[in-house]
Amino acid sequence: MSRLSARNSRTEELSSLLSLTTSDIVERNVIVGFLYEVELKDASRSVVFLADISGSSNLEIYGSKGQLSKTEIPIGAQGFFEVARIYVTDRSIPWSLDLRYTWTEREIATKKLSDTIELEITDHWVKGAAVTSMEYRLRSKEKVEFVADFSGSSNLELVTGYLRAACVALNPNDWVNVGRLQVIDPSKPWNILCKYEWSDYIENQPPIDVPERRELAPGVVLVTTRLHQGKKECFRFQIACAKNVIIDISLDCSASSNMAFPEGVSVLTAVVHPWDRVTIGTIAVIDQNQPWKLRYKMTLSERAPRTIAEVSEPDELVLEKQLTELTIGKAGNESDGNRSRNVSCESRRSSSTAEDFSPSAKIGIPELIEEPSVTTKEIARGVFLLVSQHPGRRGVSYQVQVHRDVKVSFYCNFEGSTNLILQDADQPLERQTTIEPFKCKQVANLTAIDPTTPWTLRCQYSWEELELETLEVFLGGLGLSEYSDVFQREAVDMNLLLQLGKNEKSLRSTLQELGVSLIGHRELIVTSILEKTRLQAT
Numbered sequence: 001m002s003r004l005s006a007r008n009s010r011t012e013e014l015s016s017l018l019s020l021t022t023s024d025i026v027e028r029n030v031i032v033g034f035l036y037e038v039e040l041k042d043a044s045r046s047v048v049f050l051a052d053i054s055g056s057s058n059l060e061i062y063g064s065k066g067q068l069s070k071t072e073i074p075i076g077a078q079g080f081f082e083v084a085r086i087y088v089t090d091r092s093i094p095w096s097l098d099l100r101y102t103w104t105e106r107e108i109a110t111k112k113l114s115d116t117i118e119l120e121i122t123d124h125w126v127k128g129a130a131v132t133s134m135e136y137r138l139r140s141k142e143k144v145e146f147v148a149d150f151s152g153s154s155n156l157e158l159v160t161g162y163l164r165a166a167c168v169a170l171n172p173n174d175w176v177n178v179g180r181l182q183v184i185d186p187s188k189p190w191n192i193l194c195k196y197e198w199s200d201y202i203e204n205q206p207p208i209d210v211p212e213r214r215e216l217a218p219g220v221v222l223v224t225t226r227l228h229q230g231k232k233e234c235f236r237f238q239i240a241c242a243k244n245v246i247i248d249i250s251l252d253c254s255a256s257s258n259m260a261f262p263e264g265v266s267v268l269t270a271v272v273h274p275w276d277r278v279t280i281g282t283i284a285v286i287d288q289n290q291p292w293k294l295r296y297k298m299t300l301s302e303r304a305p306r307t308i309a310e311v312s313e314p315d316e317l318v319l320e321k322q323l324t325e326l327t328i329g330k331a332g333n334e335s336d337g338n339r340s341r342n343v344s345c346e347s348r349r350s351s352s353t354a355e356d357f358s359p360s361a362k363i364g365i366p367e368l369i370e371e372p373s374v375t376t377k378e379i380a381r382g383v384f385l386l387v388s389q390h391p392g393r394r395g396v397s398y399q400v401q402v403h404r405d406v407k408v409s410f411y412c413n414f415e416g417s418t419n420l421i422l423q424d425a426d427q428p429l430e431r432q433t434t435i436e437p438f439k440c441k442q443v444a445n446l447t448a449i450d451p452t453t454p455w456t457l458r459c460q461y462s463w464e465e466l467e468l469e470t471l472e473v474f475l476g477g478l479g480l481s482e483y484s485d486v487f488q489r490e491a492v493d494m495n496l497l498l499q500l501g502k503n504e505k506s507l508r509s510t511l512q513e514l515g516v517s518l519i520g521h522r523e524l525i526v527t528s529i530l531e532k533t534r535l536q537a538t
Contacts, residue, residue: 152193
């Protein structure tokens with residue numbers, strides 16, 4: 001029986017904290033693999049070690065799917081840890097080894113902002129030499145809304161692409177993620193200026209800087225965001241259209257008190273075109289020291305895009321919907337108007353590589369963040385793949401948009417790429433996800449393992465159109481599930497309804513025969529089926 005043994009060990013000092021030992025795995029005096037171990041000499045930092053052999057041939061990493069391995073060593077651990085065990089796949093043919101590795105050291109600092117609020121900052125050091133990102137978490141003994149503003153920083157941005165992050169701490173003593181700040185260009189110095197603000201959390205009031213989405217009608221979404229402009233409270237209203245219709249929208253805030261639009265009016269109107277997103281307006285509190293009340297009423301109508309020849313036809317496709325009045329904000333009495341406690345503080349940090357610093361006059365001046373370059377490709381009828389790369393940022397993101405009434409299953413595999421890893425994925429280099437009809441979704445976000453070195457990208461992807469919605473789901477989405485039984489009893493399914501949609505008169509006649517006697521119900525079905533038929537024919 002043959003035995004494996006590790007021989008010819010070689011040790012390399014990676015940093016003052018870490019060393020790497022490489023050993024040959026030998027069987028019958030023949031090298032059949034390699035063993036890589038790191039020694040952690042200090043328990044004050046945690047380590048994430050990544051090994052990549054994608055440039056090798058006839059070799060694989062044991063216990064890891066593909067050619068990339070990831071090992072996490074927690075804070076408090078010391079000693080030797082195995083990070084990769086590589087074996088020859090087929091011993092009858094030659095092999096070649098091209099190993100690339102990097103590691104990130106994590107150092108955690110805790111800052112007490114008040115008697116009840118604690119902020120945890122985790123610095124991520126690539127190869128133990130340079131900070132490339134900082135992660136912020138919050139813990140509070142009370143329910144608070146917390147905002148971190150990095151707008152005075154240079155060469156830094158949040159992973160969301162902005163410089164302002166917000167969170168709500170509802171469960172006492174639980175850690176809550178605030179945001180992750182990353183260095184845009186690791187070859188340049190950075191400077192961080194952070195302002196923290198927090199206030200008592202008020203029940204039933206939207207959190208700051210967190211968009212709230214509400215579907216007003218199928219494919220029509222209202223996005224409301226509570227903001228702070230200076231010390232004033234305000235709300236921004238946006239409408240997103242995810243289907244092939246034109247939307248006429250009216251926003252009436254005349255019933256609000258101590259609030260106004262900058263335009264000096266109480267009613268705003270807007271037109272939203274297919275697949276577009278429009279900001280209607282932003283309403284702000286006039287006097288922050290007085291109680292305020294936001295009450296808005298929204299009316300929308302949908303109309304199909306038409307040619308000049310169709311304008312004279314009766315407008316049978318218009319769907320009007322009047323929303324119920326909503327009240328958001330503090331109660332209308334003076335005591336409630338002052339129950340929010342606001343606190344703020346400020347903190348500064350900068351990179352410490354003195355020889356890389358630009359003139360001091362430039363430190364603290366925010367750099368202009370360039371727009372990402374986006375490549376769009378229609379991979380199927382009404383299905384688009386968008387690939388975005390941000391200048392100076394080490395990584396690529398993939399997004400899929402579905403502009404049809406079809407659900408799409410999308411699979412992407414990045415095996416063969418070097419110095420790249422998928423964020424928030426179970427597998428380091430592959431992702432499977434599903435996109436709903438008329439929706440867009442980020443399917444992959446790749447970042448560089450080592451931002452200081454080049455990367456190469458290889459992507460293979462495939463997609464599948466899944467079965468369309470059933471008649472039961474269609475009727476349920478319209479709130480008309482009571483008609484499901486009669487449709488099934490008369491052998492009317494979704495495909496037949498779509499076929500009838502090619503002749504509007506025939507569709508209306510069939511619905512009447514099926515017992516859809518209420519005009520409102522019948523018009524709702526006709527409008528939806530005609531829209532689906534039109535989209536299929538586009």
